[in-house]
Amino acid sequence: MIKLYTCYTKEYPKWEMSRSVTQYHILLVITRGKVIYWVGDDSVLLQKGDVIFIPAGSVRGGTSLEEHQRYATHFTLEDSDRQLLPLLTENRYCKTAISGFDYFKQRFMLLKHHWLMKGPYSDTACYAILLELLGIINYERDKWKLPAKKLEMAEDMKVYLLEHYKESVTLDDLARLTGRTPNHASHVFKSVTGLSPIEYLHHVRIAKAKELMFDKMMTISDIAEETGFCDQAYFNRVFRKVTGCSPTAFMKGRID
Incomplete structure (x- = not known):
């Protein structure tokens, strides 16, 4: 089973690390700024939206090019876990950009929450979320193999959902579009995004809702209506499913 040894988010005004061998697998996400990572003989530029997986036993180091923020976790794997994804069997680093970056960040924050909580089911939750994140990386890396027509069609639907997230969007709408x-x-x-259209729409709406929650003049009911939910109860259920906490807990600053 995958076991986490650390999971954190941190801002670095300046950062440098000499080359050394890592005893853990590392998943690193850059959410702001730029850094150079050295992995073996390669120099890898990482900037906002980039993710890198570095397997245990790699020689790695790096230096920042500017102030940056990162999300990171260090973990170990059992041999049985390696068979779950090609990424884990190849024993080499993988750097990719994540198209659904806001969703990826939300899931990482939920991973951090469960790791810090140390509850009775935290290990299981961490296992499931980290495996999902690694699966997304594997998927993004291999996405170039998909036909260009599929990529174009999916991108058209993503743009439509982003522009119409306040409305009642149906599969029939996407069918007419495509x-x-x-x-x-x-x-x-x-097949392109790894999410169904309704799942993607939910994540777009919740990402917008989280932004609106910093406006203290808006109630949860107002935010639910503003982001396209038919009622507050439904909004509460979707918010908890996506973020792992209730809207009230989020607004009180307990999680994020």
């Missing part, structure tokens, strides 16, 4: 059947449009979207 000129395909609802089932085909949904299948293409998930």
Whole structure:
């Protein structure tokens, strides 16, 4: 089973690390700024939206090019875990950009929350979330193998959902947009993004809701309506599913 040894978010005005061998697998996410990471003989530029997986036993180091913020976790794997993803069997680093970056960050924050909480089911929750994050990295790395037509169709649907997230969007709307059947449009979207259209729409809405929660003049009911939810109870359920906490807890600053 995957076991976490540390999970953190941190800002670095200046950072430098000499080359050394890592005893843990490392997952590193850059959320602001730029750094150079050295992995073996390679120099890897990392900037906002980039993620790197570095397997245990790698020689790594690095230096910042400017002030930056990172999310990171160090973990170990059992041999049985390696068979779950090609990424884990290849024993080499992988750097990629994440297209659904806001969702990836939300899941990482939930990973950190469960790791810090140390509850009775925290190990299981951490295992599931970290495996999902590694799966997303593997998926993003291999996405170039998909046909260009599928990528274009999925991008059109993503743009539509981003522009119409306040409205009641249905699969029929996406079918009309793409000129395909609802089932085909949904299948293409998930094959490219890893999420169904409704899951993606939920994450877009919740990301916007989190932004609005910093406006103390808005109530949870107002935010639910502003982000396209039909009622507050439904909003509460989706918010908890996506973030791992209730809207009230988030607004009180307990999690994020």
